[in-house]
Amino acid sequence: MAQVLVVDDSDAVRSEVSGFLSKNGITVATAVDGKDGLVKIKSNPDVKLIFADVNMPNMDGLTMVEKIRSEVGNKTVNIIMLTTESDAGMKERGKAAGIKGWIVKPFNGANVLDAVKKMVA
Amino acid sequence: MKLNVIAQPTASEHEVLSKVIVVEHDAQTLAALKVFFEECKLVGYRASPESASSVLGANIDLGAIFLSETDSNGRDCFALVNALHMARPDLPVFMRLAPGHEADDLPAEVSKALAGVYASGDYAYAKELIETYLFSRHYPNEFVSEIKAMTLAAVQASFKGMQVEVEQPYIVKDKLIYGELFSLIPLESNWCRGYMMLQTEEERILDIIRAKKTSVHTPEPTFQHVNAVLGELSNMVWGSFKNRYGLKSLQDGLGQVRVEIPIIVNHMRKYISFGSDDPQLCFKFTVTDPDGKLDSSVLYQKFIFSLDWAPEKYDESNQNVNELVSSGELELF
Numbered sequence: 001m002a003q004v005l006v007v008d009d010s011d012a013v014r015s016e017v018s019g020f021l022s023k024n025g026i027t028v029a030t031a032v033d034g035k036d037g038l039v040k041i042k043s044n045p046d047v048k049l050i051f052a053d054v055n056m057p058n059m060d061g062l063t064m065v066e067k068i069r070s071e072v073g074n075k076t077v078n079i080i081m082l083t084t085e086s087d088a089g090m091k092e093r094g095k096a097a098g099i100k101g102w103i104v105k106p107f108n109g110a111n112v113l114d115a116v117k118k119m120v121a
Numbered sequence: 122m123k124l125n126v127i128a129q130p131t132a133s134e135h136e137v138l139s140k141v142i143v144v145e146h147d148a149q150t151l152a153a154l155k156v157f158f159e160e161c162k163l164v165g166y167r168a169s170p171e172s173a174s175s176v177l178g179a180n181i182d183l184g185a186i187f188l189s190e191t192d193s194n195g196r197d198c199f200a201l202v203n204a205l206h207m208a209r210p211d212l213p214v215f216m217r218l219a220p221g222h223e224a225d226d227l228p229a230e231v232s233k234a235l236a237g238v239y240a241s242g243d244y245a246y247a248k249e250l251i252e253t254y255l256f257s258r259h260y261p262n263e264f265v266s267e268i269k270a271m272t273l274a275a276v277q278a279s280f281k282g283m284q285v286e287v288e289q290p291y292i293v294k295d296k297l298i299y300g301e302l303f304s305l306i307p308l309e310s311n312w313c314r315g316y317m318m319l320q321t322e323e324e325r326i327l328d329i330i331r332a333k334k335t336s337v338h339t340p341e342p343t344f345q346h347v348n349a350v351l352g353e354l355s356n357m358v359w360g361s362f363k364n365r366y367g368l369k370s371l372q373d374g375l376g377q378v379r380v381e382i383p384i385i386v387n388h389m390r391k392y393i394s395f396g397s398d399d400p401q402l403c404f405k406f407t408v409t410d411p412d413g414k415l416d417s418s419v420l421y422q423k424f425i426f427s428l429d430w431a432p433e434k435y436d437e438s439n440q441n442v443n444e445l446v447s448s449g450e451l452e453l454f
Contacts, residue, residue, distance in 0.1 A: 010356065011349035016336030055356070080451065084360020094454075101453045104364075105357055106278035107336075108449035115451055 002029035002044045003120040007037035007061065008053040008082070013107065017051055017082070020109035026120060034059025034067075041068055047077055048120040054083040054090060062090060065097045078119040082107060124176065127151060128158035128165035132289060135266040137402065139184030139255055139292040140164045144173050144201070146193035150217060150241060154187065157244045161251055164291075170201050177208060181297040182403055182421065184255050185236075186212055190219040199231045206234035211294050211398070213254040217241055255292060259432050260402050265290050269404060271361035272422055274448070279354040280408050280418075281334050288405040294398075298391040299421045302347065304355040305384075308424070310366035312434035315426035316384075316395065317362070319355050323347050325418035329408070332415055358422075380428055397427035 003026050006017045018028040029044050031037040033056040041047060052061040061081060068074050080101040081094055091102055132138060143165045145151050158165045168176040170192050186205055191197055206214055213236030224238045237250040276285050300322035308317050323344055329335055330342040337346045382396035406420040
């Protein structure tokens with residue numbers, strides 16, 4: 001049963017984030033793009049937190065977040081965008097879809113561990 | 122191959138240089154070229170007529186070739202001119218005419234292979250030639266400094282605990298590809314449009330992955346893990362560029378012709394053309410293991426603004442660029 005879902009088209013990012021979380025006792029599932037993320041969140045309804053990239057093939061991360069809320073009907077899962085983007089308009093779109101936070105890459109696990117532990121508790 | 126450097130200009134950290142090969146036997150001319158190169162921000166590598174082809178083969182990031190019409194025995198260098206031009210048609214060749222000779226005296230096929238000729242001592246005209254063929258584009262120092270800082274941060278984040286050094290930025294006319302793999306990503310702002318290319322060697326990056334100094338953790342990394350590291354590095358630089366300079370508004374493009382040019386890759390020759398002869402801005406990063414256990418890895422980063430380049434707009438809008446974004450911090454909503 002995964003506590004966190006990491007959605008990123010980059011194998012390097014999936015490996016880094018899931019490796020860090022696993023080392024800290026957090027169970028992780030991964031998805032390779034927004035479409036895959038939708039499939040994985042449906043099959044892992046107990047996921048408490050999603051890390052999602054924005055720029056991904058097939059379906060971008062913000063569209064995936066909106067669909068998680070609307071199509072999947074999951075209104076409660078915590079979502080943090082982990083992306084190279086820092087555009088204010090994108091952040092507003094994410095906030096409107098109920099995301100909890102935004103990290104500009106690169107990922108620094110030590111900076112977010114406390115917040116992650118609270119969100120998956 | 123150890124290179125005989127005849128000129129190494131002093132320049133500020135972000136001033137753009139270019140590397141050139143010099144085939145010249147005359148001591149007086151060599152001394153004058155050294156002064157000329159230093160003034161014009163050219164790094165000069167000396168070669169003999171016999172070694173010119175091998176020096177050329179060992180350097181894939183050059184800007185031009187300077188040579189004299191005759192060798193030390195008074196024999197013409199026409200065959201060498203043609204051979205160099207055949208080998209590297211993108212490199213402009215500038216020939217110093219022998220005393221008393223005129224450009225019109227040159228055989229037609231030699232004239233075709235040359236970008237320009239200059240008389241002994243006429244460095245004012247030689248300067249015009251390099252400004253036409255080599256420094257035809259102005260890359261603002263501040264822009265160069267910014268993109269270097271963005272990339273350096275991304276390279277350091279990608280290769281953890283490794284030392285990263287970057288050479289003085291330089292202009293390249295060569296279109297040759299370094300290593301076995303490269304990434305290519307479009308870049309666009311209100312004043313530029315083109316591509317960024319990152320070229321490197323697979324085995325060196327694999328070594329760094331095996332040493333657990335990247336974000337990829339796997340006992341047996343493959344070329345696909347190398348792709349992942351290079352892809353994410355490119356993504357981070359792209360993101361920094363976009364966050365700093367923004368994207369061209371689609372509204373700006375209404376009614377405008379949006380130019381696209383095919384990119385041609387010749388795998389056999391390790392050659393890539395973006396359809397433009399404009400000089401490319403190049404940075405060379407060297408990633409070194411501080412413990413000395415790994416061989417150094419080289420990353421060539423090239424910027425090819427082949428679709429739009431208007432640096433005067435950069436200068437105008439420089440006060441309005443976005444602040445560099447602090448990365449790695451969680452912004453909670």
